[in-house]
Amino acid sequence: MSLETKDVRKAFGGVVALDGATVKFREGQVNALIGPNGSGKTTFFNCVTGMIRADSGQITYAGQDITRKAPHAIARAGVGRTFQLCRVFPRMSALDNVLAAVRPGGLLGGLRGARHRAEVDRARGWLTRLGIEHLIDVEARNMSWGQQKLLELAGVLMGEPATVLLDEPAGGVNPALLDRIGTLVRELNAEGRTFVIVEHNMDLVMSISDHIVVFDRGRPIAEGPPSLIRTDERVLGAYLGV
Known part of the structure; x- marks a missing residue:
């Protein structure tokens, strides 16, 4: 499903975070959104x-205007998202975290209601696919940072989003888990999911991305395949000041 923005602007007081961002991410591909710290990613x-409201501009997904929609409505439309800082329930097991992630009533809905076999099996399946099935009964607070990131992603995938936004999936993750995340992204993309990844680890970005958008000062300054982005003078200038 196509995700596009047109002239999106957002300021916090006198600080302009997004300055007319017009972007179109490519459906069915692994897109990366990169840029220096503070570039607005x-x-x-x-x-x-929908976590915050843009001051102006338009955001569309699958041809529908989602600019003013609430986060839960955008998620139902098919957009899943992880965060820089993992959003998991620390005192809940891995299985309950994944089940709670898709319950209409949130946390309480995840703990009450019919936990029928098909739903539990599907949650177990995602934990297995992400390689953390051995932690199924472990509370999230007792997991490593990388394992919590995989758990958060399992919850997102439980919602079966067509488009997945990953915010710095490599941050604080050891090389073995990082390889697992990279492999999983490519596998899920091959199965039809679109990805948009904000990431500072350029090795990961260049190895898994089909299309890269580069932000600087709240707007895109370059886009294209990794082979072009590596040598783009505007990108080198943004990162290195050359």
Whole structure:
């Protein structure tokens, strides 16, 4: 499903975070959104997913205007999202975290209601696919940072989103888990999911991305395949000041 923005602007007081961001991410591909610290990447994700409201501009997904929609409505439309800082329930088991992630009533809905076999089996399946099935009964607070990131992603995938936004999936993750995340993204993309990834780890970005958008000062300055982005003078200038 196509995700597009047109002239999206967002300011916090006198600080302009997004300055007319017009972007079109490619459906069915692994897209990356990169840029220096403070370039507006996470603010962009927050606007797209309804966590904050853009001051102006338009955001569309699958041809529908989602600019003013609430986060739960955007999620139901098919957009899933992880965060820089994992959003998991620390005192709940891995299985309950994944089940709670898709319950209409949130946390309480995840703990009450009919936990029928098909739903539990599907949650177990995602934990297995992400390689953390051995932690199924472990509370999230007793997991490593990387394991919590995988748990958060399992909850997102439980909602079966067509488009997945990953906010710095490599942050604080050891190399083995990082390889697992990269492999999983490519596998899920091959199965039809679109990805948009905010990431500072350029090795990961260049190895798994089909299309890269580069932000600087709240707007895109370059886009294209990794082979072009590596040598783009505007990108080198943004990152290195050359």
